[in-house]
Amino acid sequence: MAARRRGPALRFWAAVFLLDLALCKGHVEDLDDSFKENRKDDIWLVDFYAPWCGHCKKLEPIWNEVGLEMKSLGSPVKVGKMDATSYSSIASEFGVRGYPTIKLALIRPLPSQQMFEHMQKRHRVFFVYIGGESPLKEKYIDAASELIVYTYFFSASEEVVPAYVTLKEMPAVLVFKDETYFVYDGKFQHFNCKTAY
Structure with missing residues (x-):
């Protein structure tokens, strides 16, 4: 029972x-x-x-x-x-x-302009490293390992970056937010994509 x-x-x-x-x-x-x-x-x-x-x-x-x-x-x-x-x-x-x-x-490649544009539409904020091996890339990898849960990190060649982006020197780290991008060179320089055309 x-x-x-x-x-x-x-x-x-x-x-x-x-x-x-x-x-x-x-x-x-x-x-x-x-x-x-x-x-x-x-x-x-x-x-x-x-x-x-x-x-x-x-x-x-x-x-x-x-x-x-x-x-x-x-x-x-x-x-x-x-x-x-x-x-x-x-x-x-x-x-x-x-x-x-x-x-x-941590860092994903952006192999084409189409992929870059797709990421721009998909993410409000993201970082992109452009260039070869360098101390800046090592710092970028360190930053990505600490901040990966908060934002997106990519790498790309200079040819993949939109035409409105102007780089004075390489390697470079760019942060894209809305319709603005910033170039990191130890201090940030601000550029507005709408006026950069």
Whole structure:
């Protein structure tokens, strides 16, 4: 008789547990080869894992909590996971050498003028580094690592930047906000895009 009463209660708690698990997992996206193209629009924190890896299996519930926490904080950072054994070319591109590996792309490339214009329409404020390796780039990477949860960081070649942008020297860091851009050279110089044409 007591076993009969426990049956519905046990099913109820199992359903609650599975619902809780599903809600947590809902904030971590399973990524595939389309991630390579789709990642350009968003900031991603990605767990590269192997299905057979014991450490990866132990990380999974914690990773689900990370996804839930980022979502609840309203962070622009999306949380995902990718089977690095199935998508080895993407894992290799991110420098994955062991499992699990967690990567956050701080600075994303803007390879074309169309992509630059797309980012300008999509984000109110964003930073762009233009130039090669330099001490300024190292400072830019440091700033990006501290501020990545607040804004967007990109790199681009001089040819990709809109024609109204004038650069006196290279390398340079630009910040775009609304229809204005600023050039960082130790102090900010202000330019209005409307009057720069």
